[in-house]
Amino acid sequence: DTGVSQNPRHKITKRGQNVTFRCDPISEHNRLYWYRQTLGQGPEFLTYFQNEAQLEKSRLLSDRFSAERPKGSFSTLEIQRTEQGDSAMYLCASSLVPGQGNEKLFFGSGTQLSVL
Amino acid sequence: AQKVTQAQTEISVVEKEDVTLDCVYETRDTTYYLFWYKQPPSGELVFLIRRNSFDEQNEISGRYSWNFQKSTSSFNFTITASQVVDSAVYFCALSEAQTGGFKTIFGAGTRLFVKA
Numbered sequence: 001d002t003g004v005s006q007n008p009r010h011k012i013t014k015r016g017q018n019v020t021f022r023c024d025p026i027s028e029h030n031r032l033y034w035y036r037q038t039l040g041q042g043p044e045f046l047t048y049f050q051n052e053a054q055l056e057k058s059r060l061l062s063d064r065f066s067a068e069r070p071k072g073s074f075s076t077l078e079i080q081r082t083e084q085g086d087s088a089m090y091l092c093a094s095s096l097v098p099g100q101g102n103e104k105l106f107f108g109s110g111t112q113l114s115v116l
Numbered sequence: 117a118q119k120v121t122q123a124q125t126e127i128s129v130v131e132k133e134d135v136t137l138d139c140v141y142e143t144r145d146t147t148y149y150l151f152w153y154k155q156p157p158s159g160e161l162v163f164l165i166r167r168n169s170f171d172e173q174n175e176i177s178g179r180y181s182w183n184f185q186k187s188t189s190s191f192n193f194t195i196t197a198s199q200v201v202d203s204a205v206y207f208c209a210l211s212e213a214q215t216g217g218f219k220t221i222f223g224a225g226t227r228l229f230v231k232a
Contacts, residue, residue: 033220042120042207042222043161056219091161098218103149103211105220107161 004108006092012114013082020078021111025094032075033105034067035091036060043091049075050097082115089113118143120210120223128229129198137193137226139208145169147213150184150191151220155205164206167191198230 005024013019025032031050035043046065047057051072061067064082069075079086089110096102119142129135141150152164165175167184175182179196195202205227211220 031218035222040125040224042122042209042224045219045221048217048219055217089159093161098149098211098213101166103218103220104151104163104166105153105161106163107153109158109160 004092004094004106006090006108006111008111009109010112010114012116014116015084016081018078018080019082019113020076021090021092021113023075023077023092023094023108025074025092026106027073028096029094029106030072030097031095032069033093033095034075034077035093037089037091037110038087046077079113082113084115087113087115118145118148118210118212118221120208120221122208122223122226124226125224126227126229128231130231131200132197134194134196135198135228135230137195137206137208137228139191139193139223141189141191141208141210143189143210143212145212145214149211149213149218151209151211152182152191152193153207153209153222155207155225157204161207164193195228198228200230200232203228203230 033048034046037043049069064080067077091110092108093105121140148169150167153161181194183192205225207225208223
């Protein structure tokens, strides 16, 4: 397996534009997570899916953010009307359903978003 | 609420020195998991270890060792005989079973510099 794949690696956009990121998890993983990481900080939880169901969303996820995981496979994270404060690395991770040693996360390389 | 604190922002050592990275956590759950992840300059987070709340045995893996103490809510990480390749940001993380649905929360990270 090739691991968690994220596209694009880098995205530069102007304030007010919409952007969409894609994550392809490890194929047999039921869980998919989105995190945001800013410089000098740890990853901050945004949301997670179990199969196609979005089970939790952080308060960090304003109504400009939406995530989907149709058919329980890949996921997309869309940010509408981007703001400069949205500039960050957006990380995707996947795992098997937690329990019995399956709790560890496998991360992608992230999408670096710069909003000008 | 779950929280992870890594009080050391940056640590600098000379190669072959031993170094300990501190991690203190807060949780109300009785069942939880603790992790350490490494983020090298390339950016992708890599899993190092997972510990469940019922297993306080310390663990050693090569030059790495982990000390889990529930009494002080700490899960410290020691690198023995550090090497330049150990230079990275290290994150401690917590995943709660009941209240968190195994959502993983990260500390702010400790940046380790190992000088030759």
